[in-house]
Amino acid sequence: METKLSDLRPGNTATVTKVTGSGAVKRRIADMGITPGARIEMIRNAPLGDPIEFKVRGYLLTLRRSEAEDVMVSTEVQM
Amino acid sequence: MTVRVALIGNPNVGKSVIFNNLVPGARQHVGNWPGKTVEKKTGKYRYNGEEYELVDLPGCYSLTARAVDELVSRTYILEEKPDVVVNIVDASNVERNLYLTLLLMELEANIVVALNQMDVAKSKGYTIRTEKLASRLGIPVVETIATQKVGMEMLKKAIENAAKSPKPAFLTYPSDIEDLIEKLVTILSVDASLVTHHPARWLAIKLIERDKEVLEMIQGTALDSKIEEVFA
Amino acid sequence: MKRVKAVLGDDPEIAFAEKRYNMIGEILEECLTKTETGMTFSDKLDKVLLNKYLGIPIFLILVWALFQFSIEASGVFMAIIETALVTVGEFFGTLLAGNEMAASLVQDGIFGGFAFILPFLAPIFLMFLGIAWLEDSGYFARAAFVMDKLLRKLGVHGKTFIPMMLGFGCNIPAIMACRSIEGEKDRMISILSNPYISCGARLPVYVLFAAAFFPGFEGSVIFSMYILGLAVAIFTAWLLRKTFFKGEPEPFIMELPIYRVPTLRASVLHMWERGVVFLKKAGTWLFLGAIILWFMSAFGPAGYLGIDPDVSVSYTGILGGLIQPIFAPLGFDWRLGAALIFAFLAKEIAVESLGIIFAIEGDIAIGGALAGVFSPATAAAFMIFILLYIPCVAAVGTIKSETNSWKWTLFSVVYSIIIAYVIAAIAFALLSAIGLGVIGGA
Ligand SMILES: Nc1nc2c(ncn2[C@@H]2O[C@H](COP(=O)(O)OP(=O)(O)OP(=O)(O)O)[C@@H](O)[C@H]2O)c(=O)[nH]1
Ligand SMILES: [Mg+2]
Numbered sequence: 123m124e125t126k127l128s129d130l131r132p133g134n135t136a137t138v139t140k141v142t143g144s145g146a147v148k149r150r151i152a153d154m155g156i157t158p159g160a161r162i163e164m165i166r167n168a169p170l171g172d173p174i175e176f177k178v179r180g181y182l183l184t185l186r187r188s189e190a191e192d193v194m195v196s197t198e199v200q201m
Numbered sequence: 202m203t204v205r206v207a208l209i210g211n212p213n214v215g216k217s218v219i220f221n222n223l224v225p226g227a228r229q230h231v232g233n234w235p236g237k238t239v240e241k242k243t244g245k246y247r248y249n250g251e252e253y254e255l256v257d258l259p260g261c262y263s264l265t266a267r268a269v270d271e272l273v274s275r276t277y278i279l280e281e282k283p284d285v286v287v288n289i290v291d292a293s294n295v296e297r298n299l300y301l302t303l304l305l306m307e308l309e310a311n312i313v314v315a316l317n318q319m320d321v322a323k324s325k326g327y328t329i330r331t332e333k334l335a336s337r338l339g340i341p342v343v344e345t346i347a348t349q350k351v352g353m354e355m356l357k358k359a360i361e362n363a364a365k366s367p368k369p370a371f372l373t374y375p376s377d378i379e380d381l382i383e384k385l386v387t388i389l390s391v392d393a394s395l396v397t398h399h400p401a402r403w404l405a406i407k408l409i410e411r412d413k414e415v416l417e418m419i420q421g422t423a424l425d426s427k428i429e430e431v432f433a
Numbered sequence: 434m435k436r437v438k439a440v441l442g443d444d445p446e447i448a449f450a451e452k453r454y455n456m457i458g459e460i461l462e463e464c465l466t467k468t469e470t471g472m473t474f475s476d477k478l479d480k481v482l483l484n485k486y487l488g489i490p491i492f493l494i495l496v497w498a499l500f501q502f503s504i505e506a507s508g509v510f511m512a513i514i515e516t517a518l519v520t521v522g523e524f525f526g527t528l529l530a531g532n533e534m535a536a537s538l539v540q541d542g543i544f545g546g547f548a549f550i551l552p553f554l555a556p557i558f559l560m561f562l563g564i565a566w567l568e569d570s571g572y573f574a575r576a577a578f579v580m581d582k583l584l585r586k587l588g589v590h591g592k593t594f595i596p597m598m599l600g601f602g603c604n605i606p607a608i609m610a611c612r613s614i615e616g617e618k619d620r621m622i623s624i625l626s627n628p629y630i631s632c633g634a635r636l637p638v639y640v641l642f643a644a645a646f647f648p649g650f651e652g653s654v655i656f657s658m659y660i661l662g663l664a665v666a667i668f669t670a671w672l673l674r675k676t677f678f679k680g681e682p683e684p685f686i687m688e689l690p691i692y693r694v695p696t697l698r699a700s701v702l703h704m705w706e707r708g709v710v711f712l713k714k715a716g717t718w719l720f721l722g723a724i725i726l727w728f729m730s731a732f733g734p735a736g737y738l739g740i741d742p743d744v745s746v747s748y749t750g751i752l753g754g755l756i757q758p759i760f761a762p763l764g765f766d767w768r769l770g771a772a773l774i775f776a777f778l779a780k781e782i783a784v785e786s787l788g789i790i791f792a793i794e795g796d797i798a799i800g801g802a803l804a805g806v807f808s809p810a811t812a813a814a815f816m817i818f819i820l821l822y823i824p825c826v827a828a829v830g831t832i833k834s835e836t837n838s839w840k841w842t843l844f845s846v847v848y849s850i851i852i853a854y855v856i857a858a859i860a861f862a863l864l865s866a867i868g869l870g871v872i873g874g875a
Contacts, residue, residue, distance in 0.1 A: 139429040140448050147684045148265060154299045154451035154686060159451060166479075169488030170582035173591070175686050179296040179454075181794050182689040186585075189684050212613075213690050228706055230606070232565075233693050234573040234595065236613030259613070269612040269620065293691070299457045300450075321691065326468035334464040374452060377440045399742060409437055410446045432437045 123197050127156075128174065128190035130164035136195035143192030156178035156193055157159055203245075203252045204364040205281075209274060209305070210289035210333070211237055212260025215317045218347035219289060220244065220257035223357065229257050236260065239270040241277055247359045251364075256283065262297075265347075278308065279399070280366050283333045285363045286310040287356070291327055292322035302338065306370035312361045314342040320349070339395050369400075379408055381409055381431065388427045395422075436795045440688040462819075473634065475571075475691040482575060483863050492579050499567070500600070500656055503559035504640070510555035518548045534737060537793065542727025543794025546785045548661050549799070553637030553784060558708050562699050564602045565703030569695035573598060574687060581685055588674030589666060590614065593623040597666060600630030601659070602707060604828045607632075608835055616675075616683035624835050625845055626670035628824040631662035633711070634780040645800040646812040665852060724780055726789045741795035743775045744768075749790060762812030763818075763861045764870070773818065778824045808872045810864035814857040821853035 130136055138160045141148055155178050156162065165175040165182065173186045208216045212235030221227045224244030230237050242257045258277055259270035266272040278286065290298040290303055290418065295316075305312055316331060335342040341359045345352030368406060373379065385405035388398055395418065407415035419425055441448035482491055522544040530573040569572060573595050581591025581598055600607035604627055611623040639658050643651040674680075730749040733737055744750050745767055753771030760770060768790050776783035788799055796802035803812070823829065823846050833842040864870060 127645060129758070141444075147686070149265055149446060149450075150262070150267055150684075150686055152447050153265065153300065154688075155300070155454060157447060157451035157454050158237075160454065167485070168578050168582060169483065169485055170579070172582045172585075173578060173687075175578070175689065179294075181294045181297055184685065184687045184689060186685040189686060199739070212688070230706065231699075232573075232703070233567040233571040233690050233695075234568065235688055235690065236595070237612065239612035240608055268615045271613075296454075296457055296461060299460070300453055303453045303456065324470070325473065326470040328466045328468070330464045334460065337460045337464065374456070378452065381437060381440055391847050406449070409441065 124139075125195060125197060126191050127162065127176075127185075127193035127195050128152060128187045130162075130195065130197070132164055132166050134197060135163045136194060136197040139196050140194040141192065142157065142194070143189070147189065151185070151189065151193065154183055155181075157185075162195065203254045204285065205254050205283040206285045206287060206364075207258060207259050207277060208287050208289060208361055209278060209301070210260060211262055211291060211294075211301060212356055212396040214260065214289045214291040214294075214298065215345075216260065217220045217257055219287075219315065219317065219345070219353075219356070220255060222350055222353050223253075224349060236268075236270065239273075241273055244385070245338045246357075248361055252344070253360065253364075256265065261301070261430070263301060264308075278305070278310070284311065284367065285360050286312045287315055287325040287360060288312055289315045289317050292316045292319050293325050293327060295322075295327075295329065302340075303308070303372060306340070306372040307400075307406055308404075309369040309371065309403065311367040312340045312364055312370050313356070313363050314338070314340055315345045315352070315356055316342055317345045317347050319344050320346045338370075344433050378409075378413075383407060384431055385428065388424055388431070392422060392424055395419075440723050451847050475603075478692050479575075479689075482572070483579070488579050492576060495567070495572070497656065499560070499563040500659060501652065502563050503556045503636070504652060504655060507556035507559050510559075511552040512596055514552040514555065518544065518551065522548065531670045533740060534731075537731055537740070538724070538727055541731070541792035542723050542789055543720075546726055546789035547723035550637060550719060550781055550785045550787035551794075553640060553781065554711070556636050556640060556713065557633035557781075558704055560636065561602050561707045562596065562700055562704040565707070566695050567598065569693060569703070570697055570859065571690045571692040574689050577687065578689065584667070585682055585864040588682060589622065589626075589667065589670040590616075590619045591627070591685055593619070593670065593688065596623055596627055597630050597663070600627050600632060600666075603711075604628055604630060604632045604824050605831045607709070608831045611835065614683075618678040618680055619683050621836060622670050622673045622678055622842070624832060625673055625813045625841065626666045628828060628832070628845065628849060629662050629666040629669060629821055631659050631820055632780070632824075634818055634825065636868060637781045637818055638776075641787075641800070642803070642812045642816050645803045646807075646809040654816075658816055659819055661817065661856070664805075665856070667819060669848075669852075685742070694851075719782065719785060722775070722778065723785060723789065726786050727783065727793070730786075730790055730793050738793075744790050747793075749786070760818075763814040763857055764808055765815065766806065768806070769811075769815055772815075773822070776819060777823060779827075780819055783819055804873060806872065807860055808865075809862050809869040811870075813864055814861040815871075817857040818853045819861050821856060824849070 133176060138158050140155055141152055160178055163177040165177055167174055173184045174190055175184050208220055210216050217229035217231050217238055217269055220229050223246050227244045230244055238257055238259045244255050246253050258274040261271040261274045264275045266275045286305055288302050331342050331344055343352055343355045345358050382402055382405045385408055386401045389401050389404055437445055438675040525539050529539055577591045577594045580594045584591050596610045599610055606623050608627050611620050614620045614623050639655045643654040647654045673710045730744050730747045733747040749771045750767050753767030757767045757770040772783040772786045791799045791802045832845050
């Protein structure tokens with residue numbers, strides 16, 4: 123099922139399908155390893171609900187919800 | 202003659218610890234958060250009668266700078282062209298760290314990889330076949346644990362070797378991309394001033410990526426329209 | 434002929450990044466084997482420290498513990514240093530008993546001022562130690578992660594919090610650290626809001642005044658100074674965002690490093706590294722400063738003032754008197770005026786200069802002497818003013834070099850004085866209203 127990265131819940135794992143968004147930010151997100159094909163796991167929300175912590179390429183990366191909305195992922199299971 | 206050596210790598214991988222280990226009396230600030238070193242710092246050490254000038258650079262994830270400190274590293278690598286580029290790679294986070302290694306290879310730099318934080322990698326359950334990695338990349342790779350000063354002698358030796366017999370890194374992409382690169386290189390090679398300053402293959406790759414600064418370099422030159430054909 | 438689009442699709446930039454990661458994947462396939470180790474120490478710690486309900490309380494407790502640690506633990510060290518100095522002081526006293534002026538220089542200037550401030554270095558060093566410990570642990574990036582949402586509501590980037598935490602040690606490296614903040618506007622906001630974070634050099638002032646005027650409540654009084662500094666920093670950042678640097682904060686893309694157990698050795702080394710810079714300053718400025726301050730306070734246009742004189746007619750008194758009228762509504766006299774002027778060199782000099790002035794006047798127990806001249810409301814106003822007005826010369830220099838603009842540096846100086854005055858006045862009025870405006874009335 124195709125969703126936004128920001129819609130994953132803690133423990134969900136997905137595969138990145140598309141990175142959209144504006145120039146420099148999109149580039150940085152891709153440089154950090156969020157590229158099509160990457161496996162990504164949602165770890166947790168920050169205590170106040172935003173930003174979000176992910177595990178990708180073996181390390182921990184945090185993104186705001188608004189950045190995560192620009193990444194499309196596909197999940198195997200129904201959420 | 203002094204050998205110019207740059208330490209480059211992702212933020213928080215241990216560049217400054219290594220700098221402090223190699224340069225006698227150096228006291229670069231170290232801490233466990235990304236972005237401590239914000240300006241380049243130079244120090245000297247001697248090894249086998251030779252003098253080395255080592256530069257500790259701010260950490261960066263790629264060579265597309267987003268902050269002032271990253272710009273320092275980008276500019277240094279692109280413009281100053283050090284004799285040896287020591288790429289510090291966090292062994293416990295190799296997958297993302299090697300991304301910068303590939304970018305440095307595209308620049309055809311004379312690279313030595315220091316695979317640091319081997320202790321952390323081990324505790325994470327990672328086993329890295331260092332020799333295999335070196336042969337796959339075509340770059341010397343040295344294992345280090347900077348905080349315990351492990352591998353420093355090997356690193357100095359590797360830097361010495363790289364300085365004595367420089368070997369620009371070379372990265373081959375899958376054939377479809379290589380075709381594009383080749384085409385662009387042929388076009389670019391016409392402009393001698395352009396390709397003496399930066400490697401032609403690197404310029405080609407940056408053009409494919411639509412890198413703003415390289416596009417600006419090309420803009421207005423006679424090559425402009427020919428290049429656009431490859432994209433059209 | 435094959436085109437870029439045919440090979441890499443619509444977004445060649447992202448596709449190229451993907452190709453690189455694919456190559457890395459292929460290489461690591463051959464070179465890396467991962468054995469499952471289960472949850473790491475770092476993961477377990479995050480489960481608690483970044484927990485939905487515990488995250489914020491733990492953050493607050495950690496910050497609070499940092500101050501408690503540096504203030505409480507320093508008591509022992511302060512006492513040791515004080516005892517040692519008294520012994521040395523007595524020795525010199527008997528040695529110089531014959532020469533009145535030399536005895537005054539040594540006893541009032543060196544011991545009343547320079548040596549007086551030395552014990553106060555203990556809390557500063559412990560603060561450095563505490564920050565080094567947090568810095569090495571890996572919590573800094575987590576603090577930015579935890580605080581981002583709150584700060585962002587005010588238009589401030591979460592990463593700004595890292596320089597803020599560093600500022601509790603010293604504002605200079607903190608302002609430099611703003612270079613890793615992405616986006617020019619965000620960086621400027623981080624630089625210009627940092628000076629209000631209470632650095633270690635302000636701590637001696639709080640320790641001295643809190644003990645003299647608010648006995649029994651020292652901890653809370655000092656802690657509230659830190660909170661006030663943080664609040665003003667965040668308010669200033671908000672104001673700048675609303676006015677000169679309009680727009681949204683930059684995106685938040687940050688790596689969380691793994692936790693490391695900070696070794697005592699590394700943290701002490703850290704403390705030392707930052708502390709040495711401080712000691713160098715102390716060795717020169719504070720020592721030289723003590724001599725100059727003694728001279729300015731023991732001499733006036735009329736020459737040497739003699740034993741236990743009226744220091745208000747000394748050069749220091751005249752200097753302090755110049756700006757005193759502005760502060761009269763807050764109950765400041767020429768002594769506090771002079772302390773404010775000298776403290777521009779380094780904030781801890783405020784304590785040194787008060788020490789010297791009172792010593793020359795014949796008061797050795799400065800705590801009691803202070804309480805005999807000022808009301809608690811005035812003391813609070815003075816602490817607030819010290820906290821907020823112009824950071825030290827060196828920090829102003831750093832603001833200049835980092836903003837690369839005289840205009841913003843001047844703005845920072847003028848704005849800081851205004852905001853310091855306004856908040857000190859409000860505090861003075863409030864405390865006076867509850868009866869703390871009388872001398873000797875805590
Ligand atoms: N366990 C372990 N820790 C290390 C090793 N090398 C460095 N560290 C720790 O990693 C952290 C970062 O080290 P630095 O040298 O400051 O990293 P840097 O690459 O200079 O970082 P930036 O200046 O922020 O880019 C520190 O806490 C070091 O103690 C290592 O080999 N093993
Ligand atoms: Mg560093």
